[in-house]
Amino acid sequence: MSTKTVRVLALVAFLASALVPAAGWAQQTLRIGELAGLTGGIAPYGVQIHNARLIAIDEINAKGGISVGGQKYKLDLVALDAGAPGEAVKVFERLLTVEKVTLILDGIYSSVEYALGPVLKSKKALLIWSGGNDPATTVGVPNAFRNHFDGGAPFMKVNELFLKKMGVKRVATYGQTGHADFKRFVEEYLPKIQGIEVVATEWHPFGEKDFFPVLTKLKGLKPDALIVHGFFTDGITMLKQAREIGLYPGPLWLNQYGAAPLMMDEASRAIWEGTYEILKSSWGVTTEAPERSRKFFQAYVKKFGERGFGAWAESGYDSVYILARAIEKAGVVDDPAKIGAAMQALNVPDVPELLMPYKPGKLFDKDRQAYPKIIVSQWKNGTFVPVFSDFGQ
Structure with missing residues (x-):
């Protein structure tokens, strides 16, 4: 083989290697769990939360995923129906032990959250409540956050x-x-x-x-x-x-x-x-929905149809982006405590995708409770007309 041929082959090999990403930069998948409320009395609320999360994940993945430590991660939602309080604890344990996920989103009600609290705080896991609105369920549980409004x-x-x-x-x-x-x-x-x-x-x-x-x-x-x-x-x-x-x-x-x-x-x-x-804390279900909420509604209707859309959907959507930005801020995907600390430090502008009207400043208080504005609407001709709103503080 001539020297010229060797040089050409070497150049081809170099160019080929330059076009193939290094293994460390290959895109990976980050699985996050969901305690979903898909059946029973909570289903009209839990299904819309679940659907909204799928939309948020689709949006994030369409943009290449989240950036963590020089790598890109696409998100994959592992959703299990949580059911009643006793069953929810079992489902939570399954997410941790069988599905091997430690970052979990919730779409259920306060009685389930009360049952989960004592179990959750002893686990190396992080959970965001987006369903029930009783704030006492985050008090004393350092790895529980709530982006839904404070029902206290x-x-x-x-x-x-x-x-x-x-x-x-x-x-x-x-x-x-x-x-x-x-x-x-x-x-x-x-x-x-x-x-x-x-x-x-x-x-x-x-x-x-x-x-x-x-x-x-x-x-x-x-x-x-x-x-x-x-x-x-x-x-x-x-x-x-x-x-x-x-x-x-x-x-x-x-x-x-x-x-x-x-x-x-x-x-x-x-x-x-x-x-x-x-x-509720959603402008999106009222006659005064802002542009961002209208676009979200259009995406929801396109994927799932309009029937079942409600005020809880925006809470579910926001929870995905809150978790995503906290992971990026922490710079890790496998340390719930560090991600929780990053989440605690988030300011509202740090998550520009938020739909609900959160109180300016820190997104979460010392008990890891967020404060979206509470909105009173009147039913008029089958629509919601907002008549009063306040943070209650």
Whole structure:
């Protein structure tokens, strides 16, 4: 072989090696877990959270993934249906031991989060709550964060501000059992509001079909406002029966259901006409959705259809970007404690993709709770018209 031939072959080999990325730069996949609420009473909320996360992951992966330590990682969501509190703990353990994921997102409710807390804090894992809104579930659990709104004092304060704005003096409550946040609201907070008298506190189980006896009692008490809480599927039945006996229209009807127009059919939307919804932090489900929320909605409809879209979707979407930016800030993918510290240090502008209106400044407080603005909307012609909003602080 001539010297010239050797030089040509060497040049070809050099050029070929230059075009092939080094092994250390090859794109990898980072698996993140999800305790998804895909069945049961939580499904209308959990499914939209799950779907929104898939959209966020698609967006991130379409841009090449996240950059960590000089490498690119595409994200892969390992979603398992969490079910009831006891089952959720088992599913969580499966994510850790079988699926081998330590960065986990949640799309379920507060009672499940309470059950998971004692287990979570003893594990080398990180979890972001995006479903339930009881802030006590992050207190004392250093590896638990919540990007959903604070259902404690801030939410209660917004209720107070809105009731006073509307001139309410006498209020009754009718809530679904099993919701610790509402129990605390009616037993500890509401009775202490100066200028407002609580005339009745009533409860019903999930799936109740006959609200007539209690509604008839409440009608006789003539409250200025009725505050209701639980899953909106029960709320539809309750309000329909309230209309049948002439209780509504009447008092201001304040829903704490977290429902939204596209979570139900047209006939159900008509039942809500004139009432108010306070359990949400999303402009995207209102008539005043900003451009970024409108684009997200379009992406959601394209992938999943519009039915089922609600205020919880933006919380799920935001959780993916919060985790992604915390991982990049930490510079590691396999150290939940370091990623948690980076997440704790995030400021709202550090995550420019956020959809919900978070309070300016630090994204999370010392108890790892975020503070998106709470938005009150009125049902008008099957849509949500925002009428009041506040951070409650």
